[in-house]
Amino acid sequence: MPSNGSGELGNATAPGAAPGYNFAALIFGVSLILCVLGGNLLVCLSVCSERALKTTTNYFIVSLAVADLLLALLVLPLYVYSEFQGGVWALSTGLCDALMTMDVMLCTASIFNLCAISVDRFIAVSIPLNYNRQQIDLRQLILISTTWIFAFAVASPVIFGLNNVPDRDPTLCQLEDNNYIVYSSICSFFIPCPVMLALYCAMFQGLKRWEEARKAKLKSSLYAGGRKLCCPPPLMERKQAEVKLQERSLYDRSECSFPRGYVMNSGIQTVSYPHLKYSHPGHTQKQAKINGRERKAMKVLPVVVGAFLFCWTPFFVVHITRALCKSCTIPSQVISIVTWLGYVNSALNPIIYTIFNTEFRKFFRKALHVFC
Incomplete structure (x- = not known):
């Protein structure tokens, strides 16, 4: 089987024997290939075309x-x-080495991309002031490039001649070096995971x-100063009040003692924290916050990671045991089962995004409506 060299590609028959076709x-x-192509192509198109999906995590x-x-x-x-040929490799050994290299590289790239996402999310939570949420920056480009x-560094020994051993069987497409x-298993899976x-x-x-x-700061702000503060009104009342105040141009916090840091923004309560913002020349301030869209992304990512581990852990366990x-x-x-299970993971991620992300779901529905 391919993908980090499980040992052999398919279940080979005896040399010279006629292969049994596996329909x-x-x-x-073929069904899996179409699903992987269609789903992941929609993911790429959705992020490129929908403004709401142009977030750093989605890159x-x-x-x-x-x-x-590419897989x-x-x-x-x-x-x-x-597999259709019954597991017999009937093509050139050079093409086999290219296949092994691409398989190792792409599987490793998937794991490393998930690791890069975890690093990016950790930075977003740990040092939010230094995190750019509006557009991809140099740090994120370096992470993606790395x-x-x-991934290519892990896979490159195969294409550079690792498989060229004297007793190589040309009817099997496999990695010839157990070391x-x-x-590759340690670098691609057992360390990154x-x-x-x-x-x-x-x-x-x-x-x-x-x-x-955040909750403690809001609570202390609402009841600070030893005087009764105006509690934030319900959503509809806030919207109506904001519209009236804007029309009359009389919006002044001095009329109602809202706590320091409480802002009405399109009917949405925003609380800024003095310890999470800084001042620079020009007296502008940068607010560190994690918005609702980012929280949704953080909820989706563990599902993606869990699906990946479910699909690929059996393969790597079998792979390194052999x-x-x-x-x-x-x-x-x-x-055969654990190899197919690993490949199925490539079709799962678009399904996960569709289930757990409203923006992806809207785009997928719109795209399917156009094509269907």
């Missing part, structure tokens, strides 16, 4: 979608072809502390 693998594989999601698109274009067709550079299998999970745990703990501080345990016999059906 079930062909139908499932990382586009990078992840590009990895899945569907460069890896899955050859893998499906080999994921692809490191490289262990190395714990780091990613640790960052997410720290991020949500920081977010929880931020929410508690390399370390020479006497272990793993049924070919198990190898």
Whole structure:
């Protein structure tokens, strides 16, 4: 099987024997390719065309979608072809090495992109004043670029001749070096995943502390000064009051003792914190806050990470076990199942975005309405 060199591509028959065509693998594989292409293409188009989706987190999601698109274009067709041929590799060894390289690189890029997202989210929560939420900045471009550079670095030994061993069987497309299998598995999965999970745990703990501080600051502001303050009115009343005040041009906080930091902004309550903002020449102030859209993104990301771990953990466990345990016999059906399960993950992310993100769901509905 491909993808970080599980050992072999498909379930090979004896050399010289006529392959048994696997039509079930062909139908499932073609369907999977179409789903991966359609779903991830919609993700890329939605972020490019919808202003509401042009957030820094979604640029990382586009990078992840590009990895899945390349997998569907460069890896899955050859893998499906080999599975249809009964697992026999009937093409050149050079093409096999290119397939192994792309498979390792794209799988690694997916994991590294998820790690980059966790780093970006951790920075957004831990040091919000230094985080640019409006557009992608140099730090985020470096993170995205680094994921692809490191992914190619992990995969490059294959294309540079690692598989060229004297006793190589040309009917099998596999990684020939067990040490490289262990190395690539550790670099691609067993190191990034714990780091990613640790960052997410720290991020949500920081977010929880931020929410508690926000509520405490609001409560103390409402009852500070030893005098009764005007409590924020309900949403509709706030909207009506704001419109009337704007029409009369009489909006003055002095008429009603709103707490310091309380602002009416299009009917939405915003609380600014003195310790989370700074002043610079010109007396302008920058407010550090985590808006509702970012909270939604933070809720979606753990689902994406959970789906990835569910799909790829069985493969990597089987994958590294075969390399370390020479006497272990793993049924070919198990190898096939865990490999297909890993590839299915590439089709899941667009579904997750559709379920958990309103903006993505609206765009997908609009796009499907146009094409259907």
